[in-house]
Amino acid sequence: AHNEMRRRHPGLIERLYHPFHWDRQAEHAPDEAPYSTHPVFAYDGEELSVRYYDDYIHKGYALAGEQLDARGEEALEALQSIVNDPAYWMEFRIDRGQLQFINNRQFAHARTLFIDDPAASRPRHLIRCWFRNEGLPGLEGRPV
Numbered sequence: 001a002h003n004e005m006r007r008r009h010p011g012l013i014e015r016l017y018h019p020f021h022w023d024r025q026a027e028h029a030p031d032e033a034p035y036s037t038h039p040v041f042a043y044d045g046e047e048l049s050v051r052y053y054d055d056y057i058h059k060g061y062a063l064a065g066e067q068l069d070a071r072g073e074e075a076l077e078a079l080q081s082i083v084n085d086p087a088y089w090m091e092f093r094i095d096r097g098q099l100q101f102i103n104n105r106q107f108a109h110a111r112t113l114f115i116d117d118p119a120a121s122r123p124r125h126l127i128r129c130w131f132r133n134e135g136l137p138g139l140e141g142r143p144v
Contacts (some may be wrong), residue, residue, distance in 0.1 A: 015075040021060035049105040
């Protein structure tokens with residue numbers, strides 16, 4: 001998605017490297033802001049990382065009491081059009097007993113709707129875990 005964004009919208013990709021407000025989903029201390037500020041794309045000289053969820057950004061701006069700038073909105077819409085294109089999707093099926101590891105900083109990802117089989121004796125049981133291999137254990141890389 002990054003390279004396609006760069007190819008299709010070279011004038012907009014720069015905005016995605018600048019900060020956006022993000023809804024912290026109530027995963028913060030009571031005395032902290034309910035939003036954080038991060039770019040969609042970041043490059044540290046070695047690794048490109050992505051952090052993208054359109055809804056969290058729009059909610060982050062609402063929580064901050066600010067309006068998303070027009071260029072930011074245009075850049076997010078352009079990126080959304082790319083990630084919504086099935087040509088850029090990879091689909092995986094997770095079968096019983098399987099594990100799947102996804103690096104949230106390398107993939108913009110989503111899940112399709114799951115409906116339990118009405119004939120099944122037990123509903124699906126899914127456990128999600130988040131692992132951090134660097135930084136501090138808090139969601140924003142700060143102490144918890």
